[in-house]
Amino acid sequence: MTYPPIEPFAHGHLAMDDGAELYWEASGNREGVPALWLHGGPGGSLGRGGYRRHFDPERYLVVGIDQRGSGRSRPWATEDPEFLRAITTERMIADIEAVREELGFDSWVVSGVSWGTTLALAYALAHPAAVRALALVAVTTTSRDEVDWITEGVGRVFPEAWDDFEAASERRPGERLVDAYARRLRDGDPADRERAASAWDAWESVHVSLDRPELRGAGHVDPAQRLVFSALVTHFWSNDGFLPGSAAILGRVGELAGIPAALVHGRRDISGPASTAWRLHRAWAGSALTIVEDEAHGGEREMAALAAALDGFAGRRRARPAVSAGSLRSGGGFVPIRRA
Numbered sequence: 001m002t003y004p005p006i007e008p009f010a011h012g013h014l015a016m017d018d019g020a021e022l023y024w025e026a027s028g029n030r031e032g033v034p035a036l037w038l039h040g041g042p043g044g045s046l047g048r049g050g051y052r053r054h055f056d057p058e059r060y061l062v063v064g065i066d067q068r069g070s071g072r073s074r075p076w077a078t079e080d081p082e083f084l085r086a087i088t089t090e091r092m093i094a095d096i097e098a099v100r101e102e103l104g105f106d107s108w109v110v111s112g113v114s115w116g117t118t119l120a121l122a123y124a125l126a127h128p129a130a131v132r133a134l135a136l137v138a139v140t141t142t143s144r145d146e147v148d149w150i151t152e153g154v155g156r157v158f159p160e161a162w163d164d165f166e167a168a169s170e171r172r173p174g175e176r177l178v179d180a181y182a183r184r185l186r187d188g189d190p191a192d193r194e195r196a197a198s199a200w201d202a203w204e205s206v207h208v209s210l211d212r213p214e215l216r217g218a219g220h221v222d223p224a225q226r227l228v229f230s231a232l233v234t235h236f237w238s239n240d241g242f243l244p245g246s247a248a249i250l251g252r253v254g255e256l257a258g259i260p261a262a263l264v265h266g267r268r269d270i271s272g273p274a275s276t277a278w279r280l281h282r283a284w285a286g287s288a289l290t291i292v293e294d295e296a297h298g299g300e301r302e303m304a305a306l307a308a309a310l311d312g313f314a315g316r317r318r319a320r321p322a323v324s325a326g327s328l329r330s331g332g333g334f335v336p337i338r339r340a
Contacts, residue, residue, distance in 0.1 A: 002304060002307035002308075003053045003307070005050075005052070006028065006052050007049070008025040008026055009027060009030065010025065011023070012024060013072075013073075013074070014099055014102055019075075020073065020075070020083075022065060022067075022073050023066040023071060023072035023073045024063060024065050025046070026062065026103070027049075027052050027057070027064075028057040028062045029058055032059050032061040032314075033059060033109060033132075033315075034061050034105040035062050035063065035110070035111060035310070036063050036064075036065070036108050036110045036111065037054075037055075037062060037116075038065070038110070038111070038116030038117075038119050039051070039071075039112070039116050040112075040113045040115045040116050041067065041070065041115045042115050042232040042236045043070045043077070043229035043233050044067075045066050045067075045070055045071030046064045046065075046066055046072075054111070054306055054307045054310055055307070056310070059314040059315070060109075063103065065095070067095070068087055068095055069084065069232055070228050070229070077228055077235070078193075078228045084186055084231060087232070089118075089119065089241055089242040089243055090242065092119055093119075093126050096123050105130075107130050107131065107132050108131070109133045109135065109314075110123065110131050110134050111306070111310060112136055112137075113136075113138050114137075114298060115140060115142065115236070117138065117141075118140050118141055118241055118243075120134055120136060121249045121256075122243060124259060125249070125255060125256065128256065128258070128259060131259055132259075132260075132313070133260040133261065133313040134256075134261040134262070135262045135309045136263050136264065137302050137306040138264075138265060138266065138272060138302065139264075139272070139276055140272050140276060141241070141243070141248070141276055141280070142237065142249075143240065143248055143250065144240045144244075146276060147178060147238075150207060150271055152177055154207050157270060158207065162203070165200075165202070165206075168195070169181055169196075169199070178234055178237050178238045181196055181230070182235055182238035184196040185197060185227070185235075193231075194223065194227065196230065197226045197229075197231070198226065200233070201229070201230055207270065207271045208271050212296070249280075250276075250279055250283065253280050253283045254283055254284070254285075256284055260287075261287040262287075262306070262313070263280060263287055263288065263289045264290045264309065265289070265291055265302070266291075266292050266295035266297060266299055267293045267295065269296050269297045270296065271297050274291055288309075290305045290309075
């Protein structure tokens with residue numbers, strides 16, 4: 001992290017057409033370059049706002065969103081199985097667009113970590129004119145190959161923990177491990193869902209711990225957060241990120257050739273090997289790839305490299321006519337900002 005901590009100057013909930021309410025917050029310079037941060041997960045949140053420190057507060061107007069079904073957005077995915085079933089990447093892309101339109105930006109720099117990079121890439125493919133640049137760290141595309149690796153293949157590195165994880169899955173004959181957890185976390189009785197969430201959360205704390213073994217067993221302390229995180233992760237992973245076949249990101253990344261991109265990845269990121277970032281970079285004209293040696297999944301030096309890339313994008317302007325001034329909600333009033 002590069003910049004001092006800052007607090008939001010505006011925040012709120014945006015009501016969607018299906019009854020969901022998305023939490024958003026804005027910080028930094030009201031007249032700065034608009035930027036969006038997409039957190040990891042799925043099922044994560046903005047947390048205590050450490051993401052704001054990646055952005056120069058003098059040059060950026062930073063917007064964070066708690067993604068549908070988690071964080072301070074409402075309702076949580078675990079409150080209703082039918083609500084969970086309706087959450088897809090396409091729906092989250094629509095959520096992002098709704099926030100952009102509500103806040104009055106014609107385009108923004110889009111940044112994210114881990115799952116947030118998948119969502120950022122899918123959003124850019126759906127709405128390229130709304131994306132000035134992409135700055136992504138711990139890069140994923142949530143392909144079936146990546147999901148099979150993180151849930152089964154990486155067990156070769158942590159065999160004792162994976163054996164416990166597999167045994168706790170209670171999968172049926174021929175059932176993928178991730179599908180078993182997704183089924184139980186969606187449709188199981190409360191006690192079974194809690195058992196599945198605990199086993200899933202324990203495995204998550206293992207495969208991200210290659211460079212920090214002390215993280216093993218230090219997953220989500222709050223049972224409700226553990227449940228929503230596990231339910232959303234398995235929901236998306238068991239559906240290939242809702243980006244199957246012709247919608248898969250790696251097959252379409254060439255369409256983003258006109259959008260500048262900075263990709264940052266840790267060499268020791270065994271949860272998501274650097275091959276994904278490398279394949280994206282090779283297929284993406286205009287992208288830059290930074291591999292950070294001796295770091296795993298979203299470490300401090302990776303975040304410093306991300307901040308440096310964002311510094312480089314801060315002055316970038318789209319070659320398009322200026323847009324008239326808009327406004328940003330702040331409590332009961334409005335805070336004037338400048339659209340760029």
